[in-house]
Amino acid sequence: MRIFPTLLLTAVSFLMPQLAQAQSRSSGPADADGDIVIAGAGLGRVTDYEGSDDYRLLPVPGAIGSIHGIGFVYIGNRLSVDLIPAPKGPGWDLIAGPVVSIGFNRSMLKSIDDPRIRALGKVGMSVELGGMVGVARRGVFTSDYDRLSATVSVRHDVAGGHGGTLVNPTLSYMTPLSTRSMTMLFASATHADGAYTRTYYTITPAQSGASGLPVFDAKPGWKDWTVGGAVNVSLAGDLTGGLSAIGGIAYTRMLNDYAASPVVSIAGSRDQWMMGLGLAYTF
Numbered sequence: 001m002r003i004f005p006t007l008l009l010t011a012v013s014f015l016m017p018q019l020a021q022a023q024s025r026s027s028g029p030a031d032a033d034g035d036i037v038i039a040g041a042g043l044g045r046v047t048d049y050e051g052s053d054d055y056r057l058l059p060v061p062g063a064i065g066s067i068h069g070i071g072f073v074y075i076g077n078r079l080s081v082d083l084i085p086a087p088k089g090p091g092w093d094l095i096a097g098p099v100v101s102i103g104f105n106r107s108m109l110k111s112i113d114d115p116r117i118r119a120l121g122k123v124g125m126s127v128e129l130g131g132m133v134g135v136a137r138r139g140v141f142t143s144d145y146d147r148l149s150a151t152v153s154v155r156h157d158v159a160g161g162h163g164g165t166l167v168n169p170t171l172s173y174m175t176p177l178s179t180r181s182m183t184m185l186f187a188s189a190t191h192a193d194g195a196y197t198r199t200y201y202t203i204t205p206a207q208s209g210a211s212g213l214p215v216f217d218a219k220p221g222w223k224d225w226t227v228g229g230a231v232n233v234s235l236a237g238d239l240t241g242g243l244s245a246i247g248g249i250a251y252t253r254m255l256n257d258y259a260a261s262p263v264v265s266i267a268g269s270r271d272q273w274m275m276g277l278g279l280a281y282t283f
Contacts, residue, residue, distance in 0.1 A: 037065035042246065042278025049106045050200065051254055051264035051272070054113040060278065077102040080132060080153075090139025099153050101128040103161055105200065116267050119211035123199055126161030130154045134170075146175035157196075164196025180234040187227045192258075194220040201261040213262040226252040228274075239282070246278040 041061045048054040062075040069085025083097040103126035109118045134151025138144070149172050156165045172186040201218035208215045228250030236242025253259075254270035264270055 035065075035067050036240075037063065037067075037283045038280050039063045039283070040246075040278055040280030042276050044274060044276030046274055046276075047268075047272055048112045048114070049117060049268075051258070051261070051268040051270070052112070052114065052117070053267075053269035056111065060276065062278075062280075064280075077104065082132075086138075090144045091137070093136040093138060093149075095132065095134040095136060095149065095151055097132060099128075099130050099132050099155055101155055102126070103128060103157070105162075107161065114267050116211040116213055117263065120203070120207045120213075120263075121210075124161040125159060126157040127159035128155035128157050128166065130156055140173075142175045146173070148173050162196045162199040164193045164199065166193075166196060167191040176239075179238055179240075182232050182239065183229065184232075185227075185229045187225070189225040190223045192220055192223045196220070197223075197257070201258055201263055203262055213266060216257075216261050216263075218257040218261050221256045223256070223258045224252050224254050224272075226250055241282050244280050244282065246280060247276070249273070249275040 039062070041059060044058050044060050045055050046058045048056060060076045062073075064073045064075075065071070066086075071082040071086070073080050078099070078101040080099045081097040082095050084094045086093045105126075106112065106117070106120075106123040107125045109122050112118050130153060132151050132153040134149060136147055136149035138147045140146050140148045149170075151170050151172075153168045153170075154165065155168075157163050168188055168190050170186060170188040172184065174182060174184040176182045197218045197220040201216070203211070203213050203216045205215055207213070228248060230246060230248030232239065232244055232246050234242065234244045236244070250273075252272035252274070254264050254272070258264060259270040
């Protein structure tokens with residue numbers, strides 16, 4: 001459930017500094033700060049649960065903006081804010097701010113096709129609070145507007161759904177192809193602690209008896225890696241205003257005990273393919 005929102009979020013948020021600067025150059029004094037807001041929705045093909053081999057379609061709303069240099073991104077179940085204003089023109093950009101994410105993994109059993117996973121029991125919704133830090137460089141290879149960034153986010157569940165902590169390093173590259181299109185590539189990984197791992201990947205004797213899946217004691221560590229890409233194309237002729245279309249695809253490979261758990265190795269698949277399309281309007 002998390003991959004497509006993340007893909008859509010990453011694709012558009014990395015375009016934000018370029019859109020804001022382009023708009024400030026072409027607008028009047030009222031927009032001198034380059035304020036910009038993008039709102040829209042997408043439809044993603046996502047797995048029933050993390051590690052599943054069953055897929056479903058999920059609507060993903062979103063709003064992304066830069067107000068007086070402070071960027072915010074809301075996509076689906078996640079909100080992040082970059083509190084450090086991006087500098088104008090090519091150069092280095094520091095990234096830091098809070099992140100909140102609502103997790104629904106295995107919290108709605110009716111959305112899971114596999115009866116063995118339903119028999120493991122419902123997991124409560126998680127509320128993950130944390131932050132992100134990183135660095136970006138604009139003006140790297142192709143022009144003054146391409147952008148290479150490296151970030152790390154850390155989130156901890158405070159609602160008791162899984163009660164664990166996730167760490168996500170991400171490396172991304174974005175480059176405009178013209179005034180009406182851009183493309184983005186990214187790679188990321190996820191490290192999970194013991195609480196998260198036990199909640200979703202350990203199978204107790206009682207759960208084994210209910211589901212028919214073998215008992216499994218999962219150990220924490222690196223959970224997965226993901227690579228993906230996205231394209232944003234203006235339908236109005238210019239990405240700085242009007243309607244645009246976003247499409248993306250991502251592949252995730254489950255690792256270590258997460259891949260070996262019967263939740264994945266028997267009932268699901270360690271290979272996860274996500275894709276989606278969305279429409280957005282730039283104000």
